[in-house]
Amino acid sequence: MASLSILRQNHFFSAALPTRPKPKYAAAPGRIRMSLQENAPTLAVVGVTGAVGQEFLSVLSERDFPYSSIKMLASKRSAGRRLTFEDKEYVVEELTEDSFNGVDIALFSAGGSISKKFGPIAVDRGTIVVDNSSAFRMDENVPLVIPEVNPEAMAGIRVGLGKGALIANPNCSTIICLVAATPLHRRAKVVRMVVSTYQAASGAGAAAMEELELQTREVLAGKPPTCKIFNRQYAFNLFSHNAPILSNGYNEEEMKLVKETRKIWSDKDVKITATCIRVPVMRAHAESVNLQFETPLDEDTAREILKNAPGVVVIDDRESNNFPTPLEVSNKDDVAVGRIRRDLSQDGNQGLDIFICGDQVRKGAALNAIQIAEMLL
Amino acid sequence: MASLSILRQNHFFSAALPTRPKPKYAAAPGRIRMSLQENAPTLAVVGVTGAVGQEFLSVLSERDFPYSSIKMLASKRSAGRRLTFEDKEYVVEELTEDSFNGVDIALFSAGGSISKKFGPIAVDRGTIVVDNSSAFRMDENVPLVIPEVNPEAMAGIRVGLGKGALIANPNCSTIICLVAATPLHRRAKVVRMVVSTYQAASGAGAAAMEELELQTREVLAGKPPTCKIFNRQYAFNLFSHNAPILSNGYNEEEMKLVKETRKIWSDKDVKITATCIRVPVMRAHAESVNLQFETPLDEDTAREILKNAPGVVVIDDRESNNFPTPLEVSNKDDVAVGRIRRDLSQDGNQGLDIFICGDQVRKGAALNAIQIAEMLL
Numbered sequence: 001m002a003s004l005s006i007l008r009q010n011h012f013f014s015a016a017l018p019t020r021p022k023p024k025y026a027a028a029p030g031r032i033r034m035s036l037q038e039n040a041p042t043l044a045v046v047g048v049t050g051a052v053g054q055e056f057l058s059v060l061s062e063r064d065f066p067y068s069s070i071k072m073l074a075s076k077r078s079a080g081r082r083l084t085f086e087d088k089e090y091v092v093e094e095l096t097e098d099s100f101n102g103v104d105i106a107l108f109s110a111g112g113s114i115s116k117k118f119g120p121i122a123v124d125r126g127t128i129v130v131d132n133s134s135a136f137r138m139d140e141n142v143p144l145v146i147p148e149v150n151p152e153a154m155a156g157i158r159v160g161l162g163k164g165a166l167i168a169n170p171n172c173s174t175i176i177c178l179v180a181a182t183p184l185h186r187r188a189k190v191v192r193m194v195v196s197t198y199q200a201a202s203g204a205g206a207a208a209m210e211e212l213e214l215q216t217r218e219v220l221a222g223k224p225p226t227c228k229i230f231n232r233q234y235a236f237n238l239f240s241h242n243a244p245i246l247s248n249g250y251n252e253e254e255m256k257l258v259k260e261t262r263k264i265w266s267d268k269d270v271k272i273t274a275t276c277i278r279v280p281v282m283r284a285h286a287e288s289v290n291l292q293f294e295t296p297l298d299e300d301t302a303r304e305i306l307k308n309a310p311g312v313v314v315i316d317d318r319e320s321n322n323f324p325t326p327l328e329v330s331n332k333d334d335v336a337v338g339r340i341r342r343d344l345s346q347d348g349n350q351g352l353d354i355f356i357c358g359d360q361v362r363k364g365a366a367l368n369a370i371q372i373a374e375m376l377l
Numbered sequence: 378m379a380s381l382s383i384l385r386q387n388h389f390f391s392a393a394l395p396t397r398p399k400p401k402y403a404a405a406p407g408r409i410r411m412s413l414q415e416n417a418p419t420l421a422v423v424g425v426t427g428a429v430g431q432e433f434l435s436v437l438s439e440r441d442f443p444y445s446s447i448k449m450l451a452s453k454r455s456a457g458r459r460l461t462f463e464d465k466e467y468v469v470e471e472l473t474e475d476s477f478n479g480v481d482i483a484l485f486s487a488g489g490s491i492s493k494k495f496g497p498i499a500v501d502r503g504t505i506v507v508d509n510s511s512a513f514r515m516d517e518n519v520p521l522v523i524p525e526v527n528p529e530a531m532a533g534i535r536v537g538l539g540k541g542a543l544i545a546n547p548n549c550s551t552i553i554c555l556v557a558a559t560p561l562h563r564r565a566k567v568v569r570m571v572v573s574t575y576q577a578a579s580g581a582g583a584a585a586m587e588e589l590e591l592q593t594r595e596v597l598a599g600k601p602p603t604c605k606i607f608n609r610q611y612a613f614n615l616f617s618h619n620a621p622i623l624s625n626g627y628n629e630e631e632m633k634l635v636k637e638t639r640k641i642w643s644d645k646d647v648k649i650t651a652t653c654i655r656v657p658v659m660r661a662h663a664e665s666v667n668l669q670f671e672t673p674l675d676e677d678t679a680r681e682i683l684k685n686a687p688g689v690v691v692i693d694d695r696e697s698n699n700f701p702t703p704l705e706v707s708n709k710d711d712v713a714v715g716r717i718r719r720d721l722s723q724d725g726n727q728g729l730d731i732f733i734c735g736d737q738v739r740k741g742a743a744l745n746a747i748q749i750a751e752m753l754l
Contacts, residue, residue: 192722196573196665198615198654212613213597220594236589236659237704238575240716240732245695249676249718258721271722275665275730277575279656282613288573288652290667299626318622327614339617341626344635345569345648353652355617 040066041159041377044103044127046095046118047110049078051206052132055366056107057085065370066377073099075110100125104159105373108132109365123164128157128376130167130369137168137260144168144263146175147371148310149182153264159376167372170264171256172364173197173276177287178264179335179363180356183309185265188297192271195257198279198286199241200326202360204229209282216280234280241276251276284326285364287356296349299342306337311363316340324357332359333367417443418536418754421480421504423472423495424487426455428583429509432743433484434462442747443754450476452487477502481536482750485509486742500541505534505753507544507746514545514637521545521640523552524748525688526559530641536753544749547641548633549741550574550653554664555641556712556740557733560686562642565674569648572634575656575663576618577703579737581606586659593657611657618653628653661703662741664733673726676719683714688740693717701734709736710744 043060047053053074060067072083072090079094093099095114100106100122108115109132116135123129136142143153145167157165170178177195184190201212208229215225215235225233230242243252250258254274262268279286307314315324316338324336335358343351358364420437424430430451437444449460449467456471470476472491477483477499485492486509493512500506513519520530522544534542547555554572561567578589585606592602592612602610607619620629627635631651639645656663684691692701693715701713712735720728735741 194571194667194722196652198575198656216593217597220590220597232702233704236657237702238656238658238663239702240698240700242698245698248721249695249716250721251698273667273720273722273728273730275573275667275716275732277663277665277732279575279615280613281615281657286615286654288654288665290571290650290652318626321617321619321622321628323617325609325614325616327610339626339652343650344625344627345571345650351650353650355652355654 037066038068040068041104042069042071042102043067044071044073044099044106046073046106046108046114048072048083048092049074049081050109051202051209051361052109052365054206055361056109056370059362059366059370061086063370063374065374071099071103097121100127103127105130105376107369107373109369119166123166126162126164128159128165128167130169130372132169132365132369134171134256135168136166137170137256138263139166139168142166142168144170144260145372146170146178146182146264146368147375149178150264150266151375154372154375157376169365169369169372170260171253172203172360173199173253173274173285173287174257174260174264175364175368176285176335176356176358176360177257177289178261179311179358180306180309180337180354181289181291182265183305183312184291184293184297184302184352187301187305188293188295190270190291191294192292193261193273194290195272195274196288197241197274197276198281198288198326199253199276200279200281200283200285200360201234202283203278203285203364204242212280212282234278236280238277238279241278243276250274281326282330283361284330284357284359286324286326289354289356290343290351291354292343292346292351293349297352298349299340299352302352302354303340306340311335312337314338314340323355326357329357329359331362333363335363414443415445417445418481419446419448419479420444421448421450421476421483423450423483423485423491425449425460425469426451426458427486428579428586428738429486429742431583432738433486433747436739436743436747438463440747440751442751448476448480474498477504480504482507482753484746484750486746496543500543503539503541505536505542505544507546507749509546509742509746511548511633512545513543514547514633515640516543516545519543519545521547521637522749523547523555523559523641523745524752525686526555527641527643528752531749531752534753546742546746546749547637548630549580549737550576550630550651550662550664551634551637551641552741552745553662553712553733553735553737554634554666555638556688556735557683557686557714557731558666558668559642560682560689561668561670561674561679561729564672564678564682566671567647567668568671569669570638570650571667572649572651573665574618574651574653575658575665575703576630576653577656577658577660577662577737578611579660580655580662580741581619589657589659611655613657615654615656618655620653627651658703659707660738661707661734661736663701663703666731666733667720667728668731669720669723669728670726674729675726676717676729679729679731680717683717688712689714691715691717700732703734706734706736708739710740712740
């Protein structure tokens with residue numbers, strides 16, 4: 001993935017995000033890394049060679065997540081590859097039914113069919129699976145968790161009780177939307193939400209990011225673009241999300257936002273519509289969200305609530321026209337919110353418009369899963 | 378503008394738009410161009426060296442717009458430049474108070490302050506001004522016209538009556554939205570509209586398109602991007618529209634959509650909110666539009682209405698996941714509409730979601746102005 005170096009370039013960031021308190025497990029600066037510890041849980045990363053799998057490793061390390069051993073698991077195709085993690089060399093192992101013997105926590109991000117097959121096997125072996133796929137999200141026996149939003153959903157699940165369990169990580173668009181919308185929902189109850197997304201290449205995996213980069217180079221050179229992942233030009237273009245369209249005309253990505261929100265908020269009645277669009281951005285999603293409340297909520301109060309919300313940073317500088325951008329939140333933990341304003345199309349303070357950006361690979365996937373894992377300790 | 382060749386590349390288009398009836402003034406294939414005619418109106422193009430100015434010339438020529446002479450006007454800086462139009466060489470003249478003597482129709486696209494100063498001067502000389510700036514759009518004595526939507530607003534204004542007049546071209550986002558939304562509005566009356574835009578570089582002019590191209594090359598080469606037009610990285614990024622933010626928290630671009638729609642629809646009560654975002658796309662805008670109707674309108678009826686609407690092409694193939702994209706409508710006249718579906722967040726058939734793409738430079742600016750000019754003949 002050497003050609004993906006662009007994705008981590010930092011020198012062109014237009015602004016640094018305000019600093020936030022260190023996470024619970026973050027290593028203090030200068031301190032010797034403590035994450036590899038005896039008596040700490042045993043980990044496995046399933047799909048370790050993918051974009052989210054790689055991010056799992058970065059986040060585990062950054063947050064100094066304690067572990068006594070870690071298994072690097074992937075498909076047969078990737079087995080045998082070597083990778084270095086926290087100064088130790090590992091060989092990627094092929095995922096098999098026996099992979100989970102003695103594993104306390106497994107982080108899955110290898111697609112829905114792998115999760116469907118190997119998730120229950122791991123649980124049978126006593127492993128707690130945090131699954132980034134959509135396989136179990138709507139299963140009523142599986143908690144669907146954003147730690148800032150509904151930690152109570154996974155009450156009673158802990159490492160050390162000798163019992164396996166499945167916990168689902170919501171879809172990236174849902175996580176990013178709800179980290180910002182939930183604090184407002186708690187205050188004024190959201191009754192309807194109209195969402196339009198601006199989704200990055202990363203949501204379709206590392207190969208999609210590479211294709212966007214390759215296509216852009218080709219188009220700039222006057223050549224026809226290579227279309228392997230997407231069947232159309234993505235460079236300097238955008239398109240309706242490539243998820244299959246359902247009989248109601250919504251695509252699966254949109255319905256995830258609708259259904260997952262209802263489950264996470266335990267609110268079957270909240271009305272949501274979404275239009276999901278892919279834009280030629282590398283790794284962070286943006287969402288334009290129109291909210292309608294049961295109780296009035298003015299924009300100043302909303303801004304204060306968001307400033308104090310966990311996992312949220314407010315960037316809402318009208319004077320200098322500075323608001324969240326995907327580039328700015330790339331490789332960052334926090335979801336950024338701005339353009340907070342009273343919705344002119346609703347009476348009084350019944351509605352707000354907000355604009356949200358969040359790193360799809362990080363908070364939209366790997367970070368959220370590892371925050372869930374932290375709650376298991 | 379040689380480096381802008383990328384903007385007109387056609388070889389990478391993923392799909393051709395369905396063909397539409399030829400416009401009234403279009404030259405028949407193989408026919409000798411008839412646009413330069415004695416007794417036809419005299420024209421002037423103000424801002425001829427800009428992106429929209431250049432598009433004025435392309436569209437005039439393509440549609441075989443009849444004229445007996447044409448003046449190429451621009452600022453002092455561009456005066457003296459030579460350009461070829463319909464096989465004849467012209468020298469760009471400096472715009473002065475005397476530029477409009479003997480001019481029947483002047484197409485303006487040189488910014489609001491130029492229009493404010495020279496628009497009334499031209500009208501005094503008996504010229505009919507079609508103005509692409511925002512200078513006069515909300516002036517109650519100036520018609521604000523989309524020919525497919527409200528041609529009646531310019532009733533009585535014609536070349537040959539010896540009277541000057543001002544006609545305003547709406548903002549690009551408004552035109553693209555209303556070409557698609559108006560046929561539905563006529564049937565079921567839109568009472569509320571929530572719009573999120575995906576706006577191309579071209580809306581900020583040719584220099585912005587060049588900057589997007591330059592920045593993209595720089596970022597791909599690992600260099601910091603040049604930020605002259607926008608004060609941030611635009612390549613592989615998106616950001617809230619750069620128009621100034623007003624005291625209500627909306628930016629001017631968003632309020633244009635709100636106010637211009639009310640004027641064009643002659644409906645002071647229609648409720649509109651908009652969030653305008655710039656995306657790294659070259660020359661066509663996209664808009665995600667959520668509609669709420671007074672009278673129920675089911676999605677099949679809506680699709681039929683749109684299929685028969687002037688200036689609209691429906692691309693709504695759920696099975697093959699084929700919907701409008703900005704690239705596909707680039708350099709095209711029609712506004713493309715897809716993702717037409719019943720809004721799940723509203724009762725019954727009270728609402729629809731649609732996704733619209735339209736060429737910002739063409740229908741969003743030059744074409745609409747020239748369609749207005751055609752109605753003057």
